[in-house]
Amino acid sequence: MTKYSNNFLAHALRLGSVGREDAPFLFFGDEFQSYADFFENAEKLASVLVEHGIQPGDRVAVQVPKARAMLELYFATVLAGAVFLPLNPAYTGHEVSYFLNDATPTIFICDPKKLDDLQKIADLARVASVLTLAADESGSLTRKRDASQAGFIAITRRADDLAAILYTSGTTGRSKGAMLTHGALASNSEALLECWDFTPSDVLIHALPIFHTHGLFVATNISLMSGSACIFMNGFDADAIIDAMPKATVLMGVPTFYVRLLEQKLLAHATNGMRLFVSGSAPLLRETHERWSKITGHAILERYGMTETNMNATNPYVGERRPGTVGFALPGVELKICNPVTGELLENGEVGVLEVRGPNLFQGYWNMPEKTAEELRANGFFITGDLGMIDDDGYLHIVGRGKDLIISGGLNIYPKEVETLIDDLDGVIESAVVGVPHSDFGEAVVAVVVSKTLRSTDVMDALAGNIARYKQPKKVLIVEALPRNTMGKVQKAELRSRYKDILL
Ligand code: AMP
Numbered sequence: 001m002t003k004y005s006n007n008f009l010a011h012a013l014r015l016g017s018v019g020r021e022d023a024p025f026l027f028f029g030d031e032f033q034s035y036a037d038f039f040e041n042a043e044k045l046a047s048v049l050v051e052h053g054i055q056p057g058d059r060v061a062v063q064v065p066k067a068r069a070m071l072e073l074y075f076a077t078v079l080a081g082a083v084f085l086p087l088n089p090a091y092t093g094h095e096v097s098y099f100l101n102d103a104t105p106t107i108f109i110c111d112p113k114k115l116d117d118l119q120k121i122a123d124l125a126r127v128a129s130v131l132t133l134a135a136d137e138s139g140s141l142t143r144k145r146d147a148s149q150a151g152f153i154a155i156t157r158r159a160d161d162l163a164a165i166l167y168t169s170g171t172t173g174r175s176k177g178a179m180l181t182h183g184a185l186a187s188n189s190e191a192l193l194e195c196w197d198f199t200p201s202d203v204l205i206h207a208l209p210i211f212h213t214h215g216l217f218v219a220t221n222i223s224l225m226s227g228s229a230c231i232f233m234n235g236f237d238a239d240a241i242i243d244a245m246p247k248a249t250v251l252m253g254v255p256t257f258y259v260r261l262l263e264q265k266l267l268a269h270a271t272n273g274m275r276l277f278v279s280g281s282a283p284l285l286r287e288t289h290e291r292w293s294k295i296t297g298h299a300i301l302e303r304y305g306m307t308e309t310n311m312n313a314t315n316p317y318v319g320e321r322r323p324g325t326v327g328f329a330l331p332g333v334e335l336k337i338c339n340p341v342t343g344e345l346l347e348n349g350e351v352g353v354l355e356v357r358g359p360n361l362f363q364g365y366w367n368m369p370e371k372t373a374e375e376l377r378a379n380g381f382f383i384t385g386d387l388g389m390i391d392d393d394g395y396l397h398i399v400g401r402g403k404d405l406i407i408s409g410g411l412n413i414y415p416k417e418v419e420t421l422i423d424d425l426d427g428v429i430e431s432a433v434v435g436v437p438h439s440d441f442g443e444a445v446v447a448v449v450v451s452k453t454l455r456s457t458d459v460m461d462a463l464a465g466n467i468a469r470y471k472q473p474k475k476v477l478i479v480e481a482l483p484r485n486t487m488g489k490v491q492k493a494e495l496r497s498r499y500k501d502i503l504l
Pocket of ligand 1: 168169213279280281282283302303304305307308326384386398400401487
């Protein structure tokens with residue numbers, strides 16, 4: 001029992017620290033915040049929300065830089081029975097306006113630096129109250145919190161009530177709000193906690209953003225649920241992570257974290273006492289996995305998930321963590337690979353569309369019943385849009401996004417196949433293969449390659465004998481870096497639009 005027993009998610013997240021309320025939850029600089037202090041602040045904030053008119057089911061929209069009080073606010077929103085709606089701080093006023101009008105929150109919390117602009121936008125969207133929170137924890141939200149009393153009585157919420165709406169990154173059209181329930185978040189956290197063997201003695205380096213499923217739900221919920229601690233960092237800083245490692249046990253990161261940490265001289269020494277390195281949100285190159293193992297002796301554990309589903313698959317904690325794969329389905333989650341046209345189940349080894357079903361899934365897209373019906377089947381399977389393959393040992397390989405599939409002269413080309421060959425060439429740092437309009441073939445392959453030593457003809461020549469002609473790039477562009485979003489995902493839509501005329 002906890003004092004939040006009537007609130008499904010708050011109860012599940014509170015259980016880990018029962019009887020250990022004085023234990024640290026968040027370390028920051030030389031200080032720490034105990035569990036008791038975290039829950040007390042969350043209760044105070046829940047009162048602030050209610051004073052501002054929040055009713056169960058209302059949305060609390062937040063666009064702030066990473067700050068500890070944002071986690072308190074997340075928990076407060078859950079306690080108040082409301083729906084947490086975090087937004088990427090990089091979104092412009094124009095984008096924020098779309099989210100506020102679509103989600104119609106009752107409260108919007110923003111960075112005090114942007115208050116002048118965003119207040120007007122919130123007024124136009126008829127948001128009742130606007131509060132502020134800055135990266136240094138100042139602002140009207142924390143002022144009101146500190147003037148408020150703890151002891152908020154949690155609002156009753158069941159497993160199928162909404163806890164959060166997370167908007168997808170929307171690289172191909174309008175961003176969609178994935179509706180996530182108390183039950184989906186709690187069950188996913190439970191499954192991960194078990195798979196990754198989290199205990200109260202863990203200390204997680206938390207350097208991920210908290211507007212996204214990875215940093216908000218995977219990292220934060222697991223820590224709360226297991227009663228373990230986090231070293232809270234406001235962003236990625238390789239030196240700070242290296243310094244923190246001797247006091248930590250786990251790092252969760254996107255692949256770029258690992259690529260950048262590999263440049264650190266003290267890496268091998270710093271990682272000695274760590275027990276687990278998790279990677280996700282974008283594909284981890286086999287080469288990064290192998291270099292990390294060689295230097296640190298640790299095999300990075302790669303997992304796979306998405307905003308709509310939470311986490312679906314993970315490499316094993318005990319057993320082979322196979323580079324280039326995302327492992328096996330989480331307990332309670334079903335995965336299948338289907339023919340993209342007929343929906344029929346495919347054999348192991350065949351590439352098709354990945355579908356998932358389980359208690360981790362979202363309930364649908366906010367205000368978009370047609371989109372929900374297109375992607376969520378009546379039998380409960382969600383069509384992820386990712387292309388995957390299950391190998392003979394049962395490991396899941398993510399082969400790319402369905403929409404990135406290139407169809408050239410009627411033939412299918414999986415960009416990943418061409419990228420893997422290019423990445424294997426000496427001197428290639430990374431690559432992205434996209435389809436662009438071609439007058440004869442409809443679409444054709446263009447490879448965008450990051451290399452300091454190779455010319456485009458070197459890449460063309462190396463591929464010539466290795467893959468069928470229709471899969472060979474019609475053009476290879478050597479660039480300094482690939483465009484990525486904050487979660488480290490290569491922005492293929494951006495590359496397609498940048499090079500759309502290059503073969504015409
Ligand atoms: P998001 O909703 O922003 O978390 O993005 C989810 C998408 O990221 C998935 O549909 C995949 O395309 C991709 N993704 C996440 N984890 C991995 C991974 N380990 N390997 C390859 N792609 C991944």
